[in-house]
Amino acid sequence: MAREKLNRRGFFRITAGVLFAGFLGLWGKIVNKEIEYTKHNIIRLPFDKSRKITFTGDFIIVNDKDNLNVYSSHCTHLGCVIKNIENGKFVCPCHGSEYSLSGKPLKGPAVKPLKKYDFELDKAHGKIVVKG
Ligand code: FES
Structure with a gap:
């Protein structure tokens, strides 16, 4: 009996996990719909x-005082996505690393700067073209 409950509980946990993962995947596509991924990275x-x-x-x-830069939003500690700025610093939600607006680590555990991308500005279409 206990084993049956455990199996049923395990089934529901796995099902909930799969549904949650599907939701996250769908949410990611919705959030990233403005980003166009093309051939050749x-x-x-x-x-x-x-x-x-x-x-x-x-x-x-x-975009700071005519100085435009594009950085990875992935923290260099363990890769969490940075989506927040506090007191003029990027703050990682996972373990609290902080970065300057130029991507330099200010507070650990991250020690490496955010990845900086080369890009071109497509003024005609209002886009930034990044080579991934
Ligand atoms: S993943 Fe950002 S501080 Fe750990």
């Missing part, structure tokens, strides 16, 4: 020049 990101910081999927766009 070229990624086109939406660019709103009126915004200083834009978090968009795997990228953070920093």
Whole structure:
């Protein structure tokens, strides 16, 4: 009897896990729908020049005083996605690493800077073109 309950409980846990993973996958597609992935690892990101910081999927766009940069949103500690800025710093939600707006680590556990991407600005279409 106890084994049967455990199996049923395990089944529900696995089912809930699969449904949750599916939801996360679908949510990721919804959130990233403005990002265009093309052949040859070229990624086109939406660019709103009126915004200083834009978090968009795997990228953070920093538009600070005519200085435009694109960084990975993945923390260099264990890869969590950074989606938040506090007191002028990027803050990782997992273990609290902090980065400057230029991607330099300010507080650990991360010790490496955020990955910086080369890009071109497509002004005609309002896009940033990143070579991934
Ligand atoms: S993954 Fe960001 S601090 Fe650990």
